[in-house]
């Protein structure tokens with residue numbers, strides 16, 4: 001059964017940051033620091049999904065999706081990161097999971113979508129190796145309660161973005177600008193992923209995946225220096241996270257470091273624990289040129305000659321086909337089935353979002369071209385169900401199939417919601433037709 005779903009993340013939609021024993025996360029801290037987010041926006045209330053989740057489940061039911069990717073807030077479940085379990089936090093996710101299942105929607109929770117408990121940041125956060133073990137304990141806590149009802153778990157969301165934006169550039173929480181000094185954050189997240197995968201399975205989890213944010217890398221020219229820079233960028237953005245998970249080894253990181261000191265014997269075996277799927281988030285390709293200074297071995301040349309979203313990101317649907325066939329070419333038999341765990345765009349604040357319809361239509365078609373070329377894709381999740389807290393951009397970027405009024409928190413489906421609903425209905429009909437024919441032929 002192909003999974004069609006929508007995706008969200010806890011800090012971006014839940015609000016209720018001080019309710020029912022939730023601890024603080026690094027995003028609470030960061031968003032409340034002056035100048036960190038546009039207009040000082042925070043996730044304090046966000047979409048108020050914590051209180052309005054029933055309405056959101058109804059919206060998904062009306063849309064006709066059969067899966068929902070959301071994230072579980074670590075500090076809601078374990079307010080101090082390790083230490084006591086907050087039963088009320090688990091109760092919330094149990095209500096949500098049961099509500100989804102009642103509507104025939106498969107829950108696909110992500111255990112870490114960037115909202116590290118602040119108490120763990122105070123102990124060094126992802127620069128501290130101990131956090132990896134603590135993450136696995138938290139994963140086990142959730143699975144012990146919910147594994148019987150959850151068909152698919154996702155350990156981490158985009159460890160690249162959390163490393164690069166959060167620890168190398170400092171534009172996301174925890175706001176550290178360590179440049180290449182942030183590399184241990186990659187290793188400790190990957191180790192956390194591997195340990196959690198094992199802990200989840202031990203607690204009865206059925207399927208486990210990781211979500212990596214992947215981008216096709218285009219060299220700005222055929223000049224040697226640009227080709228070399230593009231390769232270095234591909235290593236940092238894509239292969240640093242896919243290679244250890246799928247091949248059990250790190251790519252050549254000599255453009256960045258003389259050695260990953262954080263790696264110990266046995267770590268790579270843990271990181272390469274077999275997975276049931278690879279989650280891929282795709283937004284756009286990246287065009288890379290030779291470095292302009294010696295801080296990093298590449299520079300961003302910007303993709304030109306393509307339309308852009310309201311966020312200014314280039315719209316290149318065929319980049320998704322290129323990405324998927326590229327993964328297949330690189331990893332071959334080591335590539336598990338792929339799930340597109342996020343794809344979508346921000347638009348102007350309108351209900352008549354034809355741009356989003358065109359974006360989704362184009363990307364679904366590109367995904368299908370990759371499937372026709374032999375890539376085993378098993379699901380597609382739209383980012384996002386709702387307009388939500390878009391990290392450093394606050395509420396200024398609107399990614400929702402459903403518009404949210406951030407004064408009243410009322411929800412209004414956009415044209416793209418109706419388009420996707422009709423698309424999914426047609427899919428269902430086509431599927432029934434094929435099944436019928438197959439039965440006839442078998443007779």
Ligand code: GBH
Pocket residue numbers: 009157158161213281283284285286312313314342383390391399
């Ligand atoms: C995801 O990150 C996150 O998982 C999700 O929480 C978030 O809300 C969503 O996407 C939308 O942002 O410089 O023009 O080439 C996406 C990470 C990083 C993807 C920046 C696109 C580059 C645009 N993104 N990136 S550009």
